[in-house]
Amino acid sequence: MRDRSGAVRGAADGRGERARGHAVPPRPAPADAVTDTTESVVTELNVALGTDYRLVRQLPGGFQSSAYELSDVGPRVVLKWCDDPGWAPRVHRAAELVRRARAAGYPTPAWLAVGTTAAGSPYQLQTYVEGRSLADASSIGPSLARELIRISETQRDLVPDQDSNWSVWSAGVVFDGWDGVWDRVLGYGGEATDLLERYGALCRPYRDHALPVDDLVHGDLNVGNVIVDNGRVAGIIDIEAAGGGSRAYDLVSLATSATRDGAPAGVDELFLEAALRAGGRTVVAICAAAAYATIAEFVRDRSTYSQELVLDGARRLLELLDA
Incomplete structure (x- = not known):
């Protein structure tokens, strides 16, 4: 066994x-903690990457963490983030698995950047996929x-x-x-x-x-x-x-x-x-x-x-x- x-x-x-799998929303941060907003995550991401992304819209769907379309002068990208600091190690590990999966032909979007905000919220920036x-x-x-x-x-x-x-x-x-x-x-x-x-x-x-x-x-x-x-x-x-x-x-x-x-x-x-x-x-x-x-x-x-x-x-x- x-x-x-x-x-x-x-x-x-x-x-x-999180091996909870199908759908468990992130836990809210303690009341006295510094909490992120999507706008603050975009700001930190821009500082970290030297980019000038702006928030375009929230994409439909997503029970666990929302996805947001961002744009600058280049191609459209998608931001996903979660306000649970405990989820950060899983997101960072997933970045490597995404790399392996794509190399094997699995059609998941490329992750362009992975990071953690000052408040501990994990985020990833990925390519935008056309379609429905x-x-x-x-x-x-x-x-x-x-x-x-x-x-x-x-x-x-x-x-x-x-x-x-x-x-x-x-x-x-x-x-x-x-x-x-x-x-x-x-x-x-x-x-x-x-x-x-x-x-x-x-x-x-x-x-x-x-x-x-x-x-x-x-x-x-x-x-x-x-x-x-x-x-x-x-x-x-x-x-x-x-x-x-x-x-x-x-x-x-x-x-x-x-x-x-x-x-x-x-x-x-x-x-x-x-x-x-x-x-x-x-x-x-x-x-x-x-x-x-x-x-x-x-x-x-x-x-x-x-x-x-x-x-x-x-x-x-x-x-x-x-x-």
């Missing part, structure tokens, strides 16, 4: 700090789904270490109670709990199985993070949560996102079949269970509509797995 005792502690502040987000998955046909599946193959064997590892984190959440999220969702009652219990039963035979750890994992992949231009994938964004693990994690995430976000019938099956080929049933079950627990907690205080979409995705995946 693989030792899981702390392999994700470099994720941010500990077991529960697939927030509405109804336009994802089999051809686009297969393109995303081919892209996932570029993630193979890119992260030969266990820092910030999604496989380790997934097993820790499901079997060892990391972050307490599993027990919290069990306490919700209703279908949210019923589905988690079904995921628990699905995973129980795999407790002592070691999961693959060497692939690049985006960690927060959903159809809204895919930019499409002229019917082709132009970019995959919001990669700050990247780490090691099995690429099956991202394919499982795409499968549930396809269901939640309205992809045509059969697209979720294509993603799940690819996940099973990439990692096998053990990996898919454990990654899906951990991801569901996390997103179920994330939408707990959001709209009933959002909660129903998450339940739909989780229910559908269990159906496809005959579980």
